[in-house]
Amino acid sequence: MSDLFWQKSILPISSTIEEVIRNLNQTAIKIVLISDSDGHLQGTLSDGDIRRGLLKGLTLSSPIQSIVHQNALVVPAGMTRVTVLSMMTANKVQQIPVVDDDGKIVGLHIWDEVASVQARPNSMVIMAGGMGTRLLPHTESCPKPMLLIQGKPMLEHIIERAKSEGFSHFILAIHHLGHMIEEYFGDGGRFGVRIDYLREKAPLGTAGALSLLDPLPKYPFVVTNGDVITDIRYGEILDFHLRHQAAATMAVRVHEWQHPFGVVEINGVEIIGFEEKPIARSHVNAGVYVIEPDSLAQLQKDARCDMPTLFERLQEKTQRTVAYPMHEPWLDVGRPDDLAKARSSEGLRS
Incomplete structure (x- = not known):
């Protein structure tokens, strides 16, 4: 909502x-924001509050102090759309004021705007050319991204989720049994999207196929591995990338590993401490990225390159690369037990 419009809803x-x-x-936004002379939010009023006040005997000329909702739900600036939408749903409200650290009104979230899907001109490239050797024999006659999960190919789950967030142009990088992917998805028409293909003559890694993009994208584009099933919001990582003005962004996920034994700390032969089955935490590559078109200059056409290598090349050129911390359910379907988990009733929510 434009600043000019929401400011019209403020009254003293x-x-x-x-x-x-x-x-x-x-x-016509069903809420009035009540502020002091310095712009601090003092409360809100809805048509429901007005009706209840009139039923209690107030008149049109009555002051509003006694009916102002003083403990209104508010959010800080910068909160993600998904979180705002969740808060609206949980609290059964259709408007949430946005305030800064001093409690001053800086915006207003409206249900119709938060819930609407923003059309994205950005493309999504899906790396779907891997051999899937760890998933043999499942991948002998079926490309890994076409393995069924809850009745649909993994690739279809990815496309549907991205489509629900406003993406409409997909580019599939294919190699192993790629004809099966093309036969199933075609030009994307029956899925309500447009699909193009990058046909690898040989496996080019998780970034090398991007060297085949012709013409180059006009806008930053999302890249995802075709075997990653996740509830990540592709639009949000794209917005994060734009806010941080990065050359490339990588989604990262915290991975925890518990040591199976008690650890003894020693200095020479002296025991200086103990830690019982410590938990190690590290950030791992989640296989989802946003790339600036100019960053493709670091690739050689038809040359193999993995994403970490591309990020290292950008860093060597002093280009900014950033990490997008994700917490959503995520599963890299690389092994038979991962496939079984994805196919279970809980797989996509784990």
Whole structure:
């Protein structure tokens, strides 16, 4: 919502019920924000609050102090759309004011805008050319991204999720049994999207196929491995990338590993401490990225390259590379037990 519009919903605490009703009719957003002279939020009023006040005997000329909802739900600036939407759903509200650290009003989230899908001009490249050797014999006659999960190929799950976030152009990098992928998805028409293909003559790694992009994308584009099943919000990692003005962004996930034994700390022969089955935490590559078109200059056409190598090349050129911490359910379907987990009723929520 534009700043000019939401600011029209702000009234001072000295307002009357009649003035609030007039404001509600003019803005048609079903909420009035009450602030002091310095712009600090003092509360909110809805048409429901007005009705309850009138039922209690208040009149149109009555002041609003007694009916202002003073403990209104608020959010800070920068909160993700998904989190705001979740808060709205959980609290059964359709508007949430945005305030800064001092409690001043800086915006207003409206359900219709938060829940709507923003059309994205950005493309998504899906790396679907891997051999899938760890998943043999499942991949002898079926490319790994086409293995069924809950009745649909993995690739279809990825495309559907990205489509629900406004992406409509997909580029599939194919090699092993790639014809099966092309036969199933075609030009994307029956899925309501447009699909193009990068046909690798030989395996080019997790980044090398990007050297085949012709023409180059006009906008930053999302890249995902075709065997990653996740609830990550592709639009949010793209927005994160743009905010940080990066050359490349990598989604990372915290991985925890518990040592199976008690660890003894020693200095020479002296025991200096103990730690019982410590937990080690590290960030791992989640296989989802956002890349600037200019970053493709670091690739050689038809030359193998993996994503970590591309990121290292960008760093050597002093280009900014950033990590997007993700917490959503995520599963890299690389082994038979991963496939079994993905196919289980809990697989996509793990």
